[in-house]
Amino acid sequence: MxxxxxxxxxxxxxxxxxxxxxxxxxxxxxxxxxxxxxxxxGDKVLIVYLSRTQNTKAVADIIQEAVGGDSVALELETPYPEDYDAIVAQVDEENETGYLPPLKTEIENIDGYDTVFVGFPTWDMQMPPPMKSFLHENNLSGKRVIPFNTHGGYGVGSGFETVEMLCSESTILEGFSVKGGLERDGIYLSIEGERKDEVRSKVHDWLERIEIL
Incomplete structure (x- = not known):
């Protein structure tokens, strides 16, 4: 043929x-x-996300429900500690030194995707080091990259700017950011039940605005 x-x-x-x-x-x-x-x-979609309290995962799930595609959660070769103060100290050191933690997650067929959603929580008002690792390890040049974020009430910080910096050869669409949990105060998964329905409506409005739906 x-x-x-x-x-x-x-x-x-x-x-x-x-x-x-x-x-x-x-x-x-x-x-x-x-x-x-x-x-x-020509709209093969990949949704890559990092989620510690499962709020970013909740948004990733909503996006997948709306647009389809494959969803992949990032995992580290050496997981972060469960203790909140310990992970904060480790992430602070990684941000100060520029250390990129090795990922257990590998996406062998990433060249086959046209659109890549990149989701992450705000840590220390920045993009978490594991997502930086992903963007350093994977060439997204020529692809449509769409960031999304959850935060504890202080916004995305410099996260979307980092996406633009590390994906300078990609077409980057408007990002989406929404309040999730606040682990510091013992508030974990908050995007569930009626709150998830509210976030779903906001996600759909965003996807329509950027002409994905």
Missing amino acids: TQETSEAIKAVLVGLILLAALLGFASNVSSEDLEVGREVL
């Missing part, structure tokens, strides 16, 4: 899926078919 024939078949497939939806037969179209259509349209 030639490449031209393959592309023609894919185009017909997408047309049939869209036609079925327009005629009211969407209930007969499987989620797998819709995912094929999304990939054929």
Whole structure:
């Protein structure tokens, strides 16, 4: 089969899926078919995130519900300590020295993604070192990069600026930031229940604004 024939078949497939939806037969179209259509349209999505209190994960889940794609949580080769004061001291030292902690997570097929969502909490008013490790280790040049963030009430800090600096050859869209937990005060997962519904509405508004939905 030639490449031209393959592309023609894919185009017909997408047309049939869209036609079925327009005629009211969407209930007969499987989620797998819709995912094929999304990939054929050149919008293969990766959602990469770091989440300690699971608030950033909650936002990542909402994004995946809306746009599909693959979602990957970053893990370190040597996990951070559970004690809050200990992790604060370690992160402070890493930020001061520029140390990038090695990641256990590897994404071998990252070149195949067109759009990469990058999610992280605000630590010390900065992007956490593990996400810096990810952006240093993976070349996102030519891709559409979309940052999102959760914080304890003090905002994103310099996190989005760091995305722009480390992804200078990417197309960076407007980021999304929302209040999550505040581990220092013993407030952990806060984006759940009715609060998650509120955040979902804000995420959808943001995705529409940046023309992802």
